[in-house]
Structure formats: structure tokens, C-alpha cells
Amino acid sequence: MEQLIIYIEEREALADEAACIFRVHERLRNANEKAYTPILISIGPYHRCQPKLLAMEKCKEHYLELLLQRNNNLRKKDYLDSMKKLEERACKCYADPVDHLDSDESVKMMLYDACFVIEFLFGLYEFFVVEDKHQQSHVGDEVKVSWKMIQICRDLMLLENQLPFFVISEFYDMSCGVGVTQNPNRNHPDTTSTLTLTLTITLTLTSTPTPTLTKLALLPIFQNLPRRIGVKFEAVEDDNDGLNLSMFDIRFEHDLFKIPKFTVADSTETFFRNIIAYEQHSLDDKSKYFTDYTYFMDQLINCKQDVTQLRRHEVLENWLGDDEVVAVMFNDLGIGTIIMLSFYYAEQCSKVNAHCKRRWNRVVASLKRDYFTNMWVTVATIAAAFLFLLTLTQTVISFFLRAHARARPHPDTDDAGNLLS
Structure with a gap:
């Protein structure tokens, strides 16, 4: 009975797994297609096998070897077996069909891609934080060569170039000796993509x-x-x-x-x-x-x-x-x-x-x-206002002078206004 309950709970967890890695819809893509397209490396199934990205596939194999060196108790087969247990759940994280890959290809792709992300981040840490260059054993050209590092970091932030974060978390734990997954639905830090992690960190820190x-x-x-x-x-x-x-x-x-x-x-x-x-x-x-x-x-x-x-x-x-x-x-x-x-x-x-x-x-x-849009217009406005004030002042003074002149009595008349003889 307990096994049945566990099975039902696992099925419900898989059914409720919301897709979190999407293909950008056409209206957004048409605004700037290059902003959503990887330049140097593909991560995940959406851009896999693009000719311009195939050169980095050999590099991924090297990064897998680097990851295996972190825990000598595990072999490549152990990582593949763990990925097979996560495959069904991982595929459900993609909103668009990924059936152009068979099961073995999908498992291998996610393993190699996850190992690359982990080791690339380790390399960045060693390159920028570890002062002793002799301890930078995992720093490759992908980190040392500035243009490559910048392009890879740029490609890793693309929505269509993502892996479910729990896949990366699983292999990181294994490389650090935490253990191998027995239950594909066990709790991980997040079930969403690595891009979501960037967004979450940004919003949490702020x-x-x-x-x-x-x-x-x-x-x-x-x-x-x-x-x-x-x-x-x-x-x-x-x-x-x-x-x-x-x-x-x-x-x-x-x-x-x-x-x-x-x-x-x-x-x-x-x-x-x-x-x-x-x-x-x-x-x-x-x-x-x-x-x-x-x-x-x-x-x-x-x-x-x-x-x-x-x-x-x-x-x-x-x-x-x-x-x-x-x-x-x-x-x-x-x-x-x-x-x-x-x-x-x-x-x-x-x-x-x-x-x-x-x-x-x-x-x-x-x-x-x-x-007052610019200096010359301002100067012209001030000059015009000054001339206007001068004209207004002159008009007012002239008016008062005339009024005063009319109010004064004529010198040849008496107070009653009669002419003097």
C-alpha cells in the first residue's frame, strides 16, 4: 500500500511539472531574432546540431572528464544512469516537443551540457577568485580567452538555451560526493531553468x-x-x-x-x-x-x-x-x-x-x-522681454507725464481759469 501511495505521488508530481523552458514566440522573435539565438554553444535540445555550434561538442566531452576527476568513486556510467532516472521529468520542463532526439541521445545531451555548465562556472570561479595560478586546474581557453568567455556567458542566458536546474544540481551533488539519485522526483533547489535562477537571484537580492x-x-x-x-x-x-x-x-x-x-x-x-x-x-x-x-x-x-x-x-x-x-x-x-x-x-x-x-x-x-529650448532662444527671449519692458516703461512714463501736464494750471490764468489781463 505504501509503495502504491509513493507511486501515485510521483505520478502526480510529474503531471504537475510545469513547462519552464520555452521557444520564443514569433512576435517577440521578429523584433530581434539574434537576441534569442546562441552564437557559440548550444545547451538543451532546441538548438542542438546547428552546424555553427558543433565545434563546442568536443569541448563538452573534455569538461565531462574534468567533472569525473572531482569524484573518483563515480564513473561516467553512474552519471548516465542518474540522468536516465531524471530524463522523463526533465523533458516535461520543455514547452515544445523534443522528440527529434531518442532517449539515449537526450540523456547524453543533458549529461554533457550539465557537466559543461558546472565546470565552466568552476573555471570562472578559479580564474577570477583563486589567486594561485597553479590551482587553476579547471581553467580552459573557454575562460581564459575573453571573447569566448563573453560569448559563452551570453549564450547561457538565452531562454531557448537552458537545462532544468535540478539536472545541474544533481550532477553537482554527485561530483561533490553527495550521492546518486534514487528517486527522480526528490526535492531539488528548483525545478525550473538556469535562466529562472538568474531572475530569482536578481529579485531576491533586490x-x-x-x-x-x-x-x-x-x-x-x-x-x-x-x-x-x-x-x-x-x-x-x-x-x-x-x-x-x-x-x-x-x-x-x-x-x-x-x-x-x-x-x-x-x-x-x-x-x-x-x-x-x-x-x-x-x-x-x-x-x-x-x-x-x-x-x-x-x-x-x-x-x-x-x-x-x-x-x-x-x-x-x-x-x-x-x-x-x-x-x-x-x-x-x-x-x-x-x-x-x-x-x-x-x-x-x-x-x-x-x-x-x-x-x-x-x-x-x-x-x-x-x-527656453536652447541658449540662443533663451537669449532672444530675454532680449525681447527686455525690449518689451523698456517699451512698457516708456509708455507708462509718457502717460503719467501727459496726465501731470494736463493737471497743472496754465501760467496766464487765475485759479478759476480766467485769463489775466
């Missing part, structure tokens, strides 16, 4: 609260905000308690936006696109922080002048060089995305819109836009 349900009806008024409504910006790094802020902690107080500093580099678009793609494919009850963040920034940024303004206030550091490229990036990140009612920045949008509705704020913003 302690991001859950957004409240608020309507988005007022968002369109946000268009071209920085240059039209007279809003100012301030870069922030720490909160009032001296703790590091989350990148999501954007606040609007009075006429001032307080925005944590952020850097736009070559990898920024790829990172954002793949995290957003994961959020878009996930269940709707999960908060979509990166989707909301990039949508909010798209509302602030419509052209390169907006990027320039953020950069001048040290809110944004542009490593791409061209502000126009940054503006286009944020404008295109939202293509194909769906914004939920639980929009994270709804409260801040409400504050901004309330500020924009005040007549005085609109008048001041209009004056700044029309008469």
Missing part, C-alpha cells in the same frame, strides 16, 4: 515587493514626458538606510524622478529580451518585473534627447556610445509584449499624471518648451 492591482488608463499621457511636463531627474544608489537599491525602485516625488543608476552595454538588450520572453511565456499570476521596467523606461524614452537628458543627470551610463541606439533599444523591447493589470509602476504613473494635470505645471512646461 527584495522587490509585489505590485498592487491598478489600472493603466492614464499611461498614454506619459508620452514624451521629460521634455513636455518639466519633470526633473535624480540618480540614486542607496536608500535612506544606506542599503543598495533595486533597479526597479523608481520613485516620483513632486516633480522629481528618483531612478537607480543603470548601465546600457552590449549585452543589455540580449539579457532584457530573454528575461522578458521568459516572463511573457510564464503563467499570468507571476509578477513581470522586467517587462514592466522596460515598458516604463519606454514611456520615459522616445528619442535620443531623452537618453541624453538621463545621461546628463547620471541616471544612465551609455557604453554603446550613441544615444539614438539606446532610445531605439528601449522603444523596441516592448514589441510583442503584454502588459498586465498588475503593472508594477502603476502608482508612480498615477503620481506623474496628477502632476501633469496641474495647470501651472503645464504653463511652466510650455514656456520652457517654446522659449
Whole structure:
């Protein structure tokens, strides 16, 4: 009876395993296909056997040998047997069919890919942390050669280039002598992908609260905000308690936006696109922080002048060089995305819109836009205002002089106005 209960529980666990590794849907992919496609290495079944990625397959075999050296009590067959027990559960983590691989190919692929990820991360640790170069026994060219390391790190963050994290966790435990899996459904740190781990760590470290349900009806008024409504910006790094802020902690107080500093580099678009793609494919009850963040920034940024303004206030550091490229990036990140009612920045949008509705704020913003756009327009405006004041002063003085002259009596008349003889 106990065995039957265990069997039923295991079947239910497999049935409830939600897919967490997706192929990016067409609307997102069409915006920038290269952002979702690996350049150097394939991890998982979606991009396996692409000709340009086959060169790294030999490298994976070498990394498996490195992993075997960590625990001499286990052989390659032990790892294969463990992977066979996890195969059914692992395949259920992929939203799209992976039946182009037979069982043996699938088991071998996941083993080799997981061992590569583990040893590559070990290599990064040894290269950057271990000072004694003689102890860097697992540091290969994939870590030492900068362009390879950067490309591999970039490929490992792609949504379609993932393994279930429990597979990696299992082989890491085995290499450290923790033990071999007997139950394929035993608890692991996570059942989702390695990309999900990146997202989870980011959100955990930033302690991001859950957004409240608020309507988005007022968002369109946000268009071209920085240059039209007279809003100012301030870069922030720490909160009032001296703790590091989350990148999501954007606040609007009075006429001032307080925005944590952020850097736009070559990898920024790829990172954002793949995290957003994961959020878009996930269940709707999960908060979509990166989707909301990039949508909010798209509302602030419509052209390169907006990027320039953020950069001048040290809110944004542009490593791409061209502000126009940054503006286009944020404008295109939202293509194909769906914004939920639980929009994270709804409260801040409400504050901004309330500020924009005040007549005085609109008048001041209009004056700044029309008469103080640059130095020469400002000088011309001041000169015109000065001439106007001079003319007005002259008119007033002339009026009072004439009025005073009419009020004074003529010298040839008496007090009654009669002419003197």
C-alpha cells in the first residue's frame, strides 16, 4: 500500500511539472531574432546540431572528464544512469516537443551540457577568485580567452538555451560526493531553468515587493514626458538606510524622478529580451518585473534627447556610445509584449499624471518648451522681454507725464481759469 501511495505521488508530481523552458514566440522573435539565438554553444535540445555550434561538442566531452576527476568513486556510467532516472521529468520542463532526439541521445545531451555548465562556472570561479595560478586546474581557453568567455556567458542566458536546474544540481551533488539519485522526483533547489535562477537571484537580492492591482488608463499621457511636463531627474544608489537599491525602485516625488543608476552595454538588450520572453511565456499570476521596467523606461524614452537628458543627470551610463541606439533599444523591447493589470509602476504613473494635470505645471512646461529650448532662444527671449519692458516703461512714463501736464494750471490764468489781463 505504501509503495502504491509513493507511486501515485510521483505520478502526480510529474503531471504537475510545469513547462519552464520555452521557444520564443514569433512576435517577440521578429523584433530581434539574434537576441534569442546562441552564437557559440548550444545547451538543451532546441538548438542542438546547428552546424555553427558543433565545434563546442568536443569541448563538452573534455569538461565531462574534468567533472569525473572531482569524484573518483563515480564513473561516467553512474552519471548516465542518474540522468536516465531524471530524463522523463526533465523533458516535461520543455514547452515544445523534443522528440527529434531518442532517449539515449537526450540523456547524453543533458549529461554533457550539465557537466559543461558546472565546470565552466568552476573555471570562472578559479580564474577570477583563486589567486594561485597553479590551482587553476579547471581553467580552459573557454575562460581564459575573453571573447569566448563573453560569448559563452551570453549564450547561457538565452531562454531557448537552458537545462532544468535540478539536472545541474544533481550532477553537482554527485561530483561533490553527495550521492546518486534514487528517486527522480526528490526535492531539488528548483525545478525550473538556469535562466529562472538568474531572475530569482536578481529579485531576491533586490527584495522587490509585489505590485498592487491598478489600472493603466492614464499611461498614454506619459508620452514624451521629460521634455513636455518639466519633470526633473535624480540618480540614486542607496536608500535612506544606506542599503543598495533595486533597479526597479523608481520613485516620483513632486516633480522629481528618483531612478537607480543603470548601465546600457552590449549585452543589455540580449539579457532584457530573454528575461522578458521568459516572463511573457510564464503563467499570468507571476509578477513581470522586467517587462514592466522596460515598458516604463519606454514611456520615459522616445528619442535620443531623452537618453541624453538621463545621461546628463547620471541616471544612465551609455557604453554603446550613441544615444539614438539606446532610445531605439528601449522603444523596441516592448514589441510583442503584454502588459498586465498588475503593472508594477502603476502608482508612480498615477503620481506623474496628477502632476501633469496641474495647470501651472503645464504653463511652466510650455514656456520652457517654446522659449527656453536652447541658449540662443533663451537669449532672444530675454532680449525681447527686455525690449518689451523698456517699451512698457516708456509708455507708462509718457502717460503719467501727459496726465501731470494736463493737471497743472496754465501760467496766464487765475485759479478759476480766467485769463489775466
